[in-house]
Amino acid sequence: MPANPLHKLMIGAMPLMPRALTWRFSRRYIAGTHLDDAYRAVRELNEVGCTGTIDVLGEDITNQDQVNTALQLYRETLDGIQDNALQCGISVKLSELGLRFDVDGCESAMRALMSSARQHENFVRIDMEDSSVTSVTLDIYRELRRDFDQVGAVIQSCLHRSAQDVADLMAEGPTDIRLCKGIYIEPEDIAFTDADDIRDSFSELLDQLLEGGARVGIATHDPVLVERAEASIKRLGIEKDQYEFQMLLGVTERLRKRLVADGHSLRVYVPFGELWYQYSMRRLRENPNIAGHIIKNLFVRN
Numbered sequence: 001m002p003a004n005p006l007h008k009l010m011i012g013a014m015p016l017m018p019r020a021l022t023w024r025f026s027r028r029y030i031a032g033t034h035l036d037d038a039y040r041a042v043r044e045l046n047e048v049g050c051t052g053t054i055d056v057l058g059e060d061i062t063n064q065d066q067v068n069t070a071l072q073l074y075r076e077t078l079d080g081i082q083d084n085a086l087q088c089g090i091s092v093k094l095s096e097l098g099l100r101f102d103v104d105g106c107e108s109a110m111r112a113l114m115s116s117a118r119q120h121e122n123f124v125r126i127d128m129e130d131s132s133v134t135s136v137t138l139d140i141y142r143e144l145r146r147d148f149d150q151v152g153a154v155i156q157s158c159l160h161r162s163a164q165d166v167a168d169l170m171a172e173g174p175t176d177i178r179l180c181k182g183i184y185i186e187p188e189d190i191a192f193t194d195a196d197d198i199r200d201s202f203s204e205l206l207d208q209l210l211e212g213g214a215r216v217g218i219a220t221h222d223p224v225l226v227e228r229a230e231a232s233i234k235r236l237g238i239e240k241d242q243y244e245f246q247m248l249l250g251v252t253e254r255l256r257k258r259l260v261a262d263g264h265s266l267r268v269y270v271p272f273g274e275l276w277y278q279y280s281m282r283r284l285r286e287n288p289n290i291a292g293h294i295i296k297n298l299f300v301r302n
Ligand SMILES: Cc1cc2nc3c(=O)[nH]c(=O)nc-3n(C[C@H](O)[C@H](O)[C@H](O)COP(=O)(O)OP(=O)(O)OC[C@H]3O[C@@H](n4cnc5c(N)ncnc54)[C@H](O)[C@@H]3O)c2cc1C
Pocket: 126, 127, 128, 129, 154, 156, 178, 180, 181, 182, 183, 184, 219, 220, 221, 222, 223, 246, 247, 248, 250, 251, 252, 268, 269, 290, 293, 294, 297, 302
């Protein structure tokens, strides 16, 4: 979707704002700066019938020390999830484990993380980043799932390639996919840019995944897509253990509650960490239209 000029202007002005003010915008979407903040957020979600997935904020790191630090923090996260008896997995960006400067090292770090997750009987979702790393991210997912059951990937419905990726992944073995629209602004030759096309692609991919027997995280707050997903689940007679809805912390809480009340499983993405400021600014730069949600959130709770 093209960026709204007003939102672009707002993003341009954000670095001039005091951090405390930026925190006011961001805190609804971020559990806090420390692991305990994330545990608290997940505990509250568990109490209202949702599961969680914790994201340690950080990406595009540039050296091995940072990889080791991220890995250590993710291991602590897995320990804490178990110690606190939380219903919660983790979500990881491969660029946080060195993808952009050492692909083999990144895969080794992921293997180390997967071993910890296996010991904890927990699940690791590999987030999807921009299209420059789609292929390598899916390749690492392929390698990992040969040796580990509890790993999943993400498919973005905005990309033209996604139907083929889904077909290939499902042909190769058991597949666990989070399906989302995709947050990165991508060029027209590789991605749909029209909102309706992205929606239609999402619904087609969802049916493709469900019919093919994949386990699916339906990650959207779009009421039209939620309604279509509910219709597909009913029409195809999909069992509860084959899918869950997924939403971001602080977004469309009313829709979230409605889905839980209707008996659907629902997982909430819970980001936390010292790097919240960089994360928020980067997200906004990547897709200035998010600024529209932020402005709206100052006034409206949906
Ligand atoms: C659990 C989860 C994991 C994700 N993981 C990835 C990933 O790995 N890679 C990736 O590229 N993208 C990821 N995304 C982001 C996703 O690609 C979309 O950018 C995002 O979900 C917005 O799309 P939407 O389907 O909710 O539809 P939209 O049309 O953007 O939103 C529908 C409605 O939801 C509400 N809404 C949506 N976002 C917000 C917000 N931030 N604040 C307030 N209201 C909002 C608004 O009411 C809006 O009208 C993830 C999303 C979720 C929910």
